[in-house]
Amino acid sequence: MPEGHTIHRLAAEHRRAFAGRTVRAESPQGRFAAGALLIDGRVLVEADAHGKHLLLGFDDERWLHIHLGIYGKYTFGPLPAPAPTGAVRLRLSATGEPGETGETGEPGKPGEYADLRGPNVCELLDPVGKKALHTRLGPDPLRADADPESAWRRISRSRASIGVLLMDQSVVAGVGNIYRAEALFRQGVDPSRRGCDLGRERWAAIWADLVELMAEGVRVGRIDTVRPEHTPEAMGRPPRVDDHGGEVYVYRRSALPCLLCGTEVRTEVLAGRNLFWCPACQTG
Incomplete structure (x- = not known):
């Protein structure tokens, strides 16, 4: 199971690829189709990590909560993304610069995608649910607010x-x-x-x-x-x-x-x- 440093690196990778961008979300596997529909077309405003939990915040105050568990893994790459293979629970993609919502972005800025496979948890939380998650977790040595x-x-x-x-x-x-x-x-x-x-x-x-x-x-x-x-x-x-x-x-x-x-x-x-x-x- 990935340890905390891996999840903090994933949060940084999401910030780099998607922060401030309007993202497209889909669930090729189908198991997160309803959740993907809710965040499709939203702007990713924050990527956070607490222990082994990844939290992606969107501009409607929803948080995507991911726990990779033993089998979960991420794949990042440039657009155009290949056809999904295997059980892709969630695909996020975005083009252009932060704040842009177009489909093409700037020349030379093809955008990126991220595929999530096999997570233990992939769910949407509201702010109350996110706070409850933080409350039940102990201090994370990698967080500035750790006690x-x-x-x-x-x-x-x-x-x-x-x-x-x-x-x-x-x-x-x-x-x-x-x-x-x-x-x-x-x-x-x-x-x-x-x-x-x-x-x-x-x-x-x-x-x-x-x-x-x-x-x-x-x-x-x-x-x-x-x-x-x-x-x-x-x-x-x-x-x-x-x-x-x-x-x-x-x-x-x-x-x-x-x-x-x-x-x-x-x-x-x-x-x-x-x-x-x-x-x-x-x-x-």
């Missing part, structure tokens, strides 16, 4: 493990399996440590690390978590080969030696997801 104290209040009262709490989107929004494993490793925290035993300073360090790591993920488009002194070049080791890309400490490195101490990286299923950690480095 890490609200997460700390939940964590400090909980007997659940920090490994579970970091994946609870009502506690912290946007953190997925990779950022969970890597932030806990970087801070030397045992993922089984209870939230109420964590300590405020340790939580502050984890939050600061998430802010830094996820912002870098937005910038480069992949998850890199190793410090400069632990890169393949610095350590003289082979680079990671994985379809997720990026250099990491423990994620998907089960039974391999820890990059720092050589101890075998362990894994177990926690809250339905594979958890990775180093038992020697993560004792805090």
Whole structure:
């Protein structure tokens, strides 16, 4: 499932392609036909992200709420768009410059389209529904309005493990399996440590690390978590080969030696997801 940095990148991509433009909306698959009809011909005025939720705002105060889930994906491209293939839930397209509503736009400005396939959620919200969504989500390390104290209040009262709490989107929004494993490793925290035993300073360090790591993920488009002194070049080791890309400490490195101490990286299923950690480095 895409983690929060991917959704923030998608919000930026929608702003770049469609902000201020009149968009055409259709549902080739048919499953979002009624919703597409309501936003067809409207101007996209805002693209926002909160955790793993993408929110596209239109000039009639409707918000398109998308949660990709495990199988959802986006495809962007220039117009003219190809004939839809597969189960395209929603196609957005726009031509011209911001504020233009014509069908052709300026010469050399062919416009763009975006195809959405397989989302877990694709729905329209009114402002009340959007506010309710934000309310049920925890602070997002990538949002300027994030309040890490609200997460700390939940964590400090909980007997659940920090490994579970970091994946609870009502506690912290946007953190997925990779950022969970890597932030806990970087801070030397045992993922089984209870939230109420964590300590405020340790939580502050984890939050600061998430802010830094996820912002870098937005910038480069992949998850890199190793410090400069632990890169393949610095350590003289082979680079990671994985379809997720990026250099990491423990994620998907089960039974391999820890990059720092050589101890075998362990894994177990926690809250339905594979958890990775180093038992020697993560004792805090």
